[in-house]
Amino acid sequence: MLSKSQARTFFLGGTILTFVVFLGLSWHSLSQEVPKQTNPEKLTSQVIHGKELWESNNCMGCHSVFGEGAYYAPELTKVVERRGDAYIKAALMSKQSWAPRGRKMVAYGFSEQDANDLLEFFKWVGNVDLNGFPAKPTYQSTINTK
């Protein structure tokens, strides 16, 4: 059976080794791969301002992008593809609570410029290579076809 000092060596050795590997992979991901998958050259001032608005209004408190956030309102990673520009801008600029199917969104009443910036942010998000997320529904072609 392990002695206490061997147990300590297991703890310290294991921790240091995995942490070094984690740092190495993180460095590789961020410096080599993330630039290829996320189109950083397309991070325009509009996209960045869109991200600021996304954060300063805590949109993540109801919605999610990249599957991250809350589960009260729709996932927005592919929202532009799904809804189109006009619908998104209408929801963002509405002075009354946007309430599809009864669930209310805060009435932000964004200016047209802010709504455009948020839209640009969603377009950037929608073009990130997410290793297949969100998966295409298996039976979409046979449901809601009206």
Next chain:
Amino acid sequence: MKYKSQQIAYWFFGLSMLLLTLQIVYGFIMGFAHMGFDTLHEVIPFNTARAVHTNLLVVWLLSGFMGAAYYIIPEEAEYELVNVKLAYIQLISLALVGVVAIIGYHFNYWEGRKFLEIPRPLDWLVVINVLTFLGLILMTLYKGKKRTTTSLVLTMGLVFAALLYLPGMIWFDNQTTDSFFRWWVVHLWVEGVWELIMGGILAYLLIKITGVDREVIEKWLYIIVGLTFISGILGTGHHYYYIGTPRYWLIIGGIFSAMEPLAFLGMALFAIAMYRKGEKKHPNKIALNWTLGTAIVSFVGAGLLGLAHTLPGVNLYTHGTLVTAMHGHLAFWGAYGMIVFAFISYAMPNLTGRKLFDTTNGQFAFWLSNIGMLGMTVAFGVAGVAQVYMERIMGMEFGIVQKEIQVHFFVLVCCATMFATGVILYIYEFIKYGKPNIEALEA
């Protein structure tokens, strides 16, 4: 209690209980909103309730950990806390930062990053607060007569928790990079250093309650926290599957996060084995319930339910659905809520001199809160799995699916009522103990 300065722990526990009560209130607001009754929408919209709910969780747990540390460290180091006044200032400032942040959330003042909503200026106050706390703990250890493994593991957990808060304070234009570092805080806290804190507190409780030799318990503590880090650090990769990071994280995150339950399994087996091995039968049955309970429920909630959706093929469908809420609730409750409850149950008789070791209320509090939380977990699970099938596989629209699963939130609210009743009974017992008493000092 052996040292006068340990009394400060009581006030941290009191703050903890107060914030937990508020957290539950905001949880109900969200539960009702999911059922379709969002009558408070104009005053407390969902994103406010959600930020308050999760941030209160973090602060009440931290307050509980800090209280436990202020109790444990003097006793383990055999030295009075170096500056009690400063500890009280730290307590008040922690409460103030928490209250200001929560009020701010009602006025659209936040950072809007999941779990890290505290606005940047307040982040700095958190940093100062935690540094003060760590300074007091480290100085006490430094001046103390003894440095035990238990106290070192606990302190290491607290120091790393503070360091890991920093990457979450950096601004990134790129959402992927932003998310990447946000998980350094959130994942490496919850599935890393907080487990160190939990392990340290659990080891202390087992030493005190079971009477098993310290050397044996501390040896196992090393193995368990070793397993935690070996699996948990690279297990961060399960948050890097679908955020714009390379595909190798699917393999690394999959393998290592699938190993994460091992640490919790180790913790559960360890607690049960020590209890059976222990010759001393401590009369504090309530503390024993919570101590064994935390080890077992954390394995189920954090270990097994985490494993249930951590593999990439499953997570592709469950990521960003209520399945996450299922795992999250039982994991936080089992691993961290219950360890704080266990510690408070152990410490209160020693702080006050009143020996409410095995009361009916205390037993009811334990069973009602746990059964209630299990029921909530099942309700979230059923809603989440139904959501995955309807929305992610059948391709039904989000809003239609949400209407279909509303009924599960009725079940959730019923179970949450049972949970809340248990917590209220626990707090009632806490209040009944009264304030710390100098006469409770052991000779």
